[in-house]
Amino acid sequence: MARFGLPALLCALAVLCTALLAAEPKSKSCSEVRRLYVSKGFNKNDAPTHEINGDHLKICPQGYTCCSQEMEERYSLQSKDDFKSVVSEQCNQLQAVFASRYKKFDEFFKELLENAEKSLNDMFVKTYGRLYMQNSELFKDLFGELKRYYVAGSVNLEEMLSDFWARLLERMFRLVNSQYHFTDEYLECVSKYTEQLKPFGDVPRKLKLQVTRAFVAARTFAQGLAVARDVVSKVSVVNPTAQCTQALLKMTYCSHCQGLVSVKPCYNYCSNIMRGCLANQGDLDFEWNNFIDAMLMVAERLEGPFNIESVMDPIDVKISDAIMNMQENSVQVSQKVFQGCGPPKPLPAGRTSRSISEGAFSARFRPYHPEERPTTAAGTSLDRLVTDVKEKLKQAKKFWSSLPSNVCSDERMAAGHGDEDDCWNGRGKSRYLFAVTGNGLANQGSNPEVQVDTSKPDILILRQIMALRVMTSKMKNAYNGNDVDFFDISDESSGEGSGSGCEYQQCPSEFEYNATDHSGKSAIDKASGTGGLARAQPYLLAVFCSLLLVMQREWR
Numbered sequence: 299m300a301r302f303g304l305p306a307l308l309c310a311l312a313v314l315c316t317a318l319l320a321a322e323p324k325s326k327s328c329s330e331v332r333r334l335y336v337s338k339g340f341n342k343n344d345a346p347t348h349e350i351n352g353d354h355l356k357i358c359p360q361g362y363t364c365c366s367q368e369m370e371e372r373y374s375l376q377s378k379d380d381f382k383s384v385v386s387e388q389c390n391q392l393q394a395v396f397a398s399r400y401k402k403f404d405e406f407f408k409e410l411l412e413n414a415e416k417s418l419n420d421m422f423v424k425t426y427g428r429l430y431m432q433n434s435e436l437f438k439d440l441f442g443e444l445k446r447y448y449v450a451g452s453v454n455l456e457e458m459l460s461d462f463w464a465r466l467l468e469r470m471f472r473l474v475n476s477q478y479h480f481t482d483e484y485l486e487c488v489s490k491y492t493e494q495l496k497p498f499g500d501v502p503r504k505l506k507l508q509v510t511r512a513f514v515a516a517r518t519f520a521q522g523l524a525v526a527r528d529v530v531s532k533v534s535v536v537n538p539t540a541q542c543t544q545a546l547l548k549m550t551y552c553s554h555c556q557g558l559v560s561v562k563p564c565y566n567y568c569s570n571i572m573r574g575c576l577a578n579q580g581d582l583d584f585e586w587n588n589f590i591d592a593m594l595m596v597a598e599r600l601e602g603p604f605n606i607e608s609v610m611d612p613i614d615v616k617i618s619d620a621i622m623n624m625q626e627n628s629v630q631v632s633q634k635v636f637q638g639c640g641p642p643k644p645l646p647a648g649r650t651s652r653s654i655s656e657g658a659f660s661a662r663f664r665p666y667h668p669e670e671r672p673t674t675a676a677g678t679s680l681d682r683l684v685t686d687v688k689e690k691l692k693q694a695k696k697f698w699s700s701l702p703s704n705v706c707s708d709e710r711m712a713a714g715h716g717d718e719d720d721c722w723n724g725r726g727k728s729r730y731l732f733a734v735t736g737n738g739l740a741n742q743g744s745n746p747e748v749q750v751d752t753s754k755p756d757i758l759i760l761r762q763i764m765a766l767r768v769m770t771s772k773m774k775n776a777y778n779g780n781d782v783d784f785f786d787i788s789d790e791s792s793g794e795g796s797g798s799g800c801e802y803q804q805c806p807s808e809f810e811y812n813a814t815d816h817s818g819k820s821a822i823d824k825a826s827g828t829g830g831l832a833r834a835q836p837y838l839l840a841v842f843c844s845l846l847l848v849m850q851r852e853w854r
Contacts, residue, residue, distance in 0.1 A: 326349045326362070326557060327347070327348055328348055328349060328364035329347065330559050331345065331364040331365075331554050331559055332346070332364070334554065334559055335369060335554075340369075344366050344368040344369050345364070345366065345369055346364060349362040349363060349364055349557075350363060350364075351363075352365070352555070354366070354367045355367070355370055356370065357544050357552065358370055358547070358548065358551075358552035358555045359552065359555070359556065363555045364556070364557055365555035369555075370547070373551035373552075374543060374546075376550075377546040378538055378543050378546060380711075381536070381542075381550075381575065382538070384708055385705060386534050386536075388534075388701060388704055389530050389533065389701075390534060393530040393531050393534065395690050396524075396527035397527045399523050399687045400520060400523035400524050400527055403516075403519065403523060403687075407448055407516055407520065410607060410610050411444060411445055411448070411610065414441070414610040414611065414614070415441040417614050418614035419434070419437070421614045421618065422434075422614070422618070429473065433469050436462070436465055436466060436469060439462070440458075440462050447513060448513065448517050448520075451517065455506075455509060455510045456506060456781075459502070459509060460506070463620075465489070466498075466621075467488060467489055467491075467498075467624070468485040468486075468488055468489055470621065470628075471485070471497075471632070472485070474625065475628075475632055476645075477644060478642035478644055478645060479642065479644070479645050484639055484640075487639040488639060491634070491638060495631050495634055495635070497624045497631045498621070498623050499623035501617075501619055502620065504616075505609075505616055505620075509613075510779075510781065511599075511603070511604045512605065512606035512610075514779070514780070514781055515596055515599050515604040515776050516600065516604075518775075518776035519593070519597065519600060519776075521769065521772070522589070522592075522773060523593075523687070525589075525765055525769045526593075526694075528765075529586075529762045532758060533698075533762055536576070536579075538575055541574075541749040542571075542574060542575040546575070548724050549567060549571050549724060552724070556726070558722060558727055561720065561727050562709075562712055562713035562721055562722060563711070563713065563722045563723075564712065564718060564721035564722065564723050564729070564730035565706055565713060565714065565715055565717075565718070567712070567721070567722070567723050567724060567732075568705075568711055568712035569703060569706050569734045570734055570735055570745055570746060570747040571747045571748055572701075572702030572703075572705050573702045573734070573736070573737055573741075573742070573745065574742050574748025574749075574750050576701055576702055576705075577737075577742045577752075578755060578759040579698050579701060579759065580699055580701075580738040580739070581698075581738045581739055581759060581763070582698040582763060583696060583697075583699040583738070585770070586698055586766060587696060588766070588767075588770050589767075589770045590691050590692075590695045591695075592770045592774055594688060594691055594692070595774070595777045596773050596777050597684050597688050597691070599776070600680060601681060601684050601685075604779070605680060605681075606680065607679065699737045699738075732746045732747075740752060
């Protein structure tokens with residue numbers, strides 16, 4: 299027994315050393331993790347040179363790690379900033395599209411009005427000379443009111459145009475009956491016969507219809523571009539919840555803590571986190587798509603019967619044609635007015651006013667050929683502008699439901715579809731096994747990566763849903779040729795709700811919250827009537843009432 303004592307002891311020591319070595323493996327180097335950490339501008343003293351015990355980690359997997367507590371905290375803030383930056387980039391591209399198109403349309407419409415006014419002034423000065431110049435304020439007022447309608451919307455176009463023709467009749471009636479003296483009361487009586495006598499032929503009726511439809515469509519379309527711009531601007535500023543921030547850290551930088559600095563998050567893993575973090579934005583999709591469809595409908599009108607370019611370009615000729623009708627029928631018109639308003643008093647001898655008959659106008663309507671694509675204003679034409687913006691609108695459809703996928707398609711955020719087995723799944727380098735949840739708040743209860751409170755819709759998102767719903771309603775009215783009551787967007791960039799104004803009498807009846815599921819169907823569909831509303835969850839009613847109270851204070 300004694301002679302076997304030393305070898306047995308040596309064997310026992312060898313086994314013990316082997317066990318100790320297995321229990322305490324050699325610490326791995328963290329040099330690459332440290333280098334990347336410092337490259338982001340962080341303090342190198344936060345990063346260990348070799349793996350350390352990870353019991354201090356709160357989010358990332360514990361065990362041996364290359365991350366100190368300070369690193370985890372800074373990575374948490376960095377992952378939040380990375381997320382906000384990528385989402386902002388996606389949204390800013392869309393916002394820039396709507397901002398640039400709104401600016402171009404706005405410049406075009408305003409310049410179109412300026413050109414039409416200048417054209418009429420030049421033609422009438424040449425045709426009527428001093429007679430026109432003495433009455434030019436009548437036409438300045440006409441274009442001034444058209445501009446005021448486009449800018450502020452605070453003009454009743456039909457009433458304004460009726461007033462223009464009544465005033466023009468008064469002026470012309472005095473000129474074609476220059477041998478008589480007319481009091482203001484008598485001329486007021488004359489204006490009452492405008493509709494009955496039709497002294498300007500059918501021009502006023504046609505022009506009223508054309509101008510009203512064209513201006514309503516043009517202004518509605520421009521307002522729609524502005525609303526889209528503002529909605530995207532507001533929604534692009536994301537503020538991740540604590541649960542979202544934890545998920546972002548785990549997805550983006552916890553792999554670094556395990557030394558897997560070149561391994562990107564799995565695409566489906568990223569998709570679940572983005573759908574959870576962008577749950578409220580996903581609920582915009584249903585109303586956004588309705589809005590885009592309504593914009594495309596109005597765009598078709600602008601290309602066809604409601605083309606403001608084809609209305610304003612020949613407006614000088616149309617008004618001149620109306621004046622010609624009055625000249626040609628002046629005798630019959632005067633006789634009927636004398637019968638209705640009484641015989642006027644003749645002027646004393648030698649005081650007869652200059653008659654309009656001294657001037658003549660023989661121009662007729664200029665032919666308008668849209669296929670010629672003329673450059674009318676702002677270096678372009680309406681059909682060019684509409685063709686361009688229609689393509690952008692089609693591309694913008696389903697933007698919000700596609701946003702999570704678009705974010706994850708960014709190579710900075712996730713691996714491609716072909717790297718499903720060599721990607722970070724939140725725990726290690728392996729395939730991600732969970733299914734991808736649907737878009738929108740209602741679908742996040744089953745999200746395996748982000749805890750989302752589905753009972754608390756975001757108030758800002760609800761306001762943008764309201765803004766889109768109200769604007770969609772106005773678009774449909776404009777498409778049907780009906781006048782639209784507008785909110786003022788002159789201060790659209792000031793304040794949180796600048797893109798969501800509406801008349802307080804209309805908003806309560808038009809507002810319904812829509813939670814969009816993965817198939818794009820609304821959880822509360824307007825078409826379902828009271829039955830759909832009755833099935834809505836009680837919390838929506840509370841949010842709805844609170845929102846209305848807040849909005850009503852703003853509108854006041």
